[in-house]
Amino acid sequence: MTTTTSARAPRAKAPAAKNSSQPSGKPVRAAVATKAKPKVAAARATLTLSSRNYSSWSLRGWLLVRFAGLAVEEVVVPPDDAAARRELLLLAPSILVPCLTHDGVRSWNVMAIAYYLDEIRPDVGLLPAGRAARAHCRSICGEMNSGFANLRSSLPMNLRARHKGHKVWAGAVPDIERITEIWRECLKMYGGPYLFGAKRTMADAMFAPVATRFLTYDVKLDATAAAYCKTVMAMPEMQEWVKAAQAEPDDIEELDMDF
Secondary structure, eight states: OOOOOOOOOOOOOOOOOOOTTSOOSSOOOOOOOOOOOOOOOOOOEEEEEOOTTTOHHHHHHHHHHHHHTOOOEEEEOOTTOHHHHHHHTTOSSSOOOSEEEETTEEEOSHHHHHHHHHHHOGGGOSSOSSHHHHHHHHHHHHHHHHOOHHHHHHSOOOTTOOOTTOOOOGGGHHHHHHHHHHHHHHHHHHOSSBTTBSSOOHHHHHHHHHHHHHHHTTOOOOHHHHHHHHHHHTSHHHHHHHHHHHHOOOOOGGGSOOO
């Protein structure tokens, strides 16, 4: 095939450009080069959880993350996971779930999670204002983190169960008395409705599962402690967690015994 190229008339020369150095009667703005700001990817965060119905530690970690306003991807360990089951049955040497992973940092104890969140989100107030109040908050959180073993073993968390008229084992009574003493002291000192005043702190996350235990096993409480339980259970986060726990299909026979 032959391609025919048509001849074109010569183009007229374009007029010469004006010299920019010559005055034109109008001010000329110099172009300012701006560098585009690099996009910073949001730190990816995951929170590993166990059973919503049975795991008080998972509830604590989840509440802490919610109170801090940190968006996380939730990773739920299946109920047949041997390690998670040992933790729920208090047979593990330590508790490794929940576990928060954020920006390459892993924290797997609820107190470690609480302090990490307070470091990266200091303005949300996981610790109360004031040196004395912060020391008080850390102290009672530490008690809840490491103490009250008799309460844990005799009144395991079970959000789907209700045991009316349950007789509390004598060994757990001192734990209940100490916990309600903590609540009364804080509510009186800081004015409520939460343990350190009008704002939720890490202390409310730490003691929230205890409120569920008191309801599950029909523990008789004084008016102040009973009112605090209602305050905790009315939190939107608690209602969301309980609803999800009710929908869990799996039961753990050892924790669903008839009392």
